[in-house]
Amino acid sequence: MAFGTQDDTDEVMNEINMTPLVDVMLVLLIIFMVTIPVMKHAVNVDLPRASNTPLAPQAIQAEVLLLSIDDKGQYFLNAQALDDAALAERFRAGAAQNPQPDLHIRGDRNARYERVAQAMAAAQLAGLGKIAFITEPARK
Secondary structure: OOOOOHHHHHOOOOOOOOHHHHHHHHHHHHHHHHHHHOOOOOOOOOOOOOOOOOOOHHHOOOEEEEEEEEEOEEEEEEEEEEEEHHHHHHHHHHHOOOOOOOEEEEOOOOOOOOHHHHHHHHHHHOOOOOOOOOOOOOOO
16 A cells, blocks of 8 residues: 555546536425415406306396496495495395395496495395396407
């Protein structure tokens, strides 16, 4: 055994070690998989436009409550202006009828969705079972 001699096992390694690079890539992949669903938090929608089909004549009931919501958030039930308390009372009276009337909601394009949701919640609390939305046909 001589000092200063070099055997075959002491050679310098001249290749890139791929293990740390693969580890970094896997960590980046996991980070992107977690953050991409968080970035998609908003969807632009235009709710009032929709394709619709007219109801068959036999499906239309005798009484329909037509709720219109203007762009300021004011409620109109069958073309009569109402506040929130009066609207809830009219919904309760409609829910007590047999058969129950359908509630058709016409919301202005610029109306706050909060007002539409409040009207739907009031109808549900009153016990109305059928709610429909009236929209304009989609433009081609």
